[in-house]
Amino acid sequence: MQQVPLAFGMILLTVFAYLAMARIYKRYSYSVLIPVLTATTLIIIVLSLFQIPYERYMIGGQWISSLLGPSVVALAYPLYKQRHFLRDHLLPILGGVFVGASSGMVTVALLAKVFGVKQSLALSIIPKSLTTPVAIEVAKGIGGNASLAVVGVMIAGIFGAIAAPSIFKLLRVHSPLGRGIALGSASHAIGTAKAAEYGELTFSMSSVTMALSAIIGSVLGPIVVWVFHM
Amino acid sequence: MRILTIVFQICILYIFSYIGTVIQNFFDLIIPGSIIGLLLLFTCLCLKIVPVKWIEDGAVFLLRLLMLFFIPTTVGVMNYASLLSLHGALFILAVLASTIISIAITGTAGQFFEKKAQKRKDEKECSKFHSHSA
Numbered sequence: 001m002q003q004v005p006l007a008f009g010m011i012l013l014t015v016f017a018y019l020a021m022a023r024i025y026k027r028y029s030y031s032v033l034i035p036v037l038t039a040t041t042l043i044i045i046v047l048s049l050f051q052i053p054y055e056r057y058m059i060g061g062q063w064i065s066s067l068l069g070p071s072v073v074a075l076a077y078p079l080y081k082q083r084h085f086l087r088d089h090l091l092p093i094l095g096g097v098f099v100g101a102s103s104g105m106v107t108v109a110l111l112a113k114v115f116g117v118k119q120s121l122a123l124s125i126i127p128k129s130l131t132t133p134v135a136i137e138v139a140k141g142i143g144g145n146a147s148l149a150v151v152g153v154m155i156a157g158i159f160g161a162i163a164a165p166s167i168f169k170l171l172r173v174h175s176p177l178g179r180g181i182a183l184g185s186a187s188h189a190i191g192t193a194k195a196a197e198y199g200e201l202t203f204s205m206s207s208v209t210m211a212l213s214a215i216i217g218s219v220l221g222p223i224v225v226w227v228f229h230m
Numbered sequence: 231m232r233i234l235t236i237v238f239q240i241c242i243l244y245i246f247s248y249i250g251t252v253i254q255n256f257f258d259l260i261i262p263g264s265i266i267g268l269l270l271l272f273t274c275l276c277l278k279i280v281p282v283k284w285i286e287d288g289a290v291f292l293l294r295l296l297m298l299f300f301i302p303t304t305v306g307v308m309n310y311a312s313l314l315s316l317h318g319a320l321f322i323l324a325v326l327a328s329t330i331i332s333i334a335i336t337g338t339a340g341q342f343f344e345k346k347a348q349k350r351k352d353e354k355e356c357s358k359f360h361s362h363s364a
Contacts, residue, residue, distance in 0.1 A: 014298070015298065018297070036297050039301050040304040040305055040307070043305050047308065048308070054305065054306055058302060061301075061305065064299055065303060067299045068303075069244065069251075069263065069264040070292060071299055072262075072264035072268055073247045073264055074289035075268055075293070076269075076275060077289035092343035092346070093343075095339070096336060099336050099339040099340070100340075103335045104329075104336075107328040107331045107332055108328035111324040112321075117317065117320050121317065122324075125324060128329075129332065131262070131265070132303060133262035134260065134262055137260045147309070148310070150303065151307055152325050154300075159325070159326050159329055163330055163333065173341050175344050175345075177343075177344040178339075178341030178344065182333045186332045187329065190300060193296040193300075196296075207268075214261055
């Protein structure tokens, strides 16, 4: 029965850390202060201080995670609102998504080879730019490790959301289509949450891309592994 | 009252996610149930099977908090202190570099495709105008 207060405490800790960090992010708006990163760091520090293992944290954490499913479904709403734009720009969108999905996988495979990353690790990061549940399945399918795949996915998501504004500025990417597809294909749902800051159109582009990348990526993953003899 | 509406609408979204998972398991698909649910809801909205009003408030509420729902998963990184080794550093470096390159390529390509499509459309409209005037 001790589990109930623990679960409740962990939920409170997560929500509080998120709200506090979201507030700081809003006030200073540096992309490094993105709440996923700062709140995660804060929670890890608190858990380490009180010596609470991740498994115990998840007794409460899983309740928050369980809202991920309906949230991904909810992305249908901005998509629906932008359905006319989608229909009118179908070809450039599909082209961009394909470039995004393949460049993410090919470059990470190449870099892993160049850096001499161990094979078991390399196979786990091939699907790093896909949304978590797909990445887990793809990683398992090609012989990687599911938990490491999640770590790769999280790093790609958080870092992509932090780096994207500077990259867009440097390369003068101003179009909502280009920005949305880049964020959605490299940084999945975390990138999509970031895309919301650029407006509804960028947000919808990113959600479309994330969904399409999940489908394209699950086919592309095994092909990339085969091409690079991993 | 508004809170009740939101909770009710989240339940509708949850049902879609659940149906997606059932479809995924039934056909043994690699695409996750939530993505199938997204496509399903989008189709239902377009075909007016589900009115937008039924999900609007719930969807806006969830999407505003989207990042919060990822935090429990990202906290899981704490189990991988071993990544603070040389091999771990290379692993992380590969992910970071690839993410930068892929954002740069995709952002530029997406913008290029959009401009190209726009140009073609303009030309089409121009020639339409010409033939009209001729």
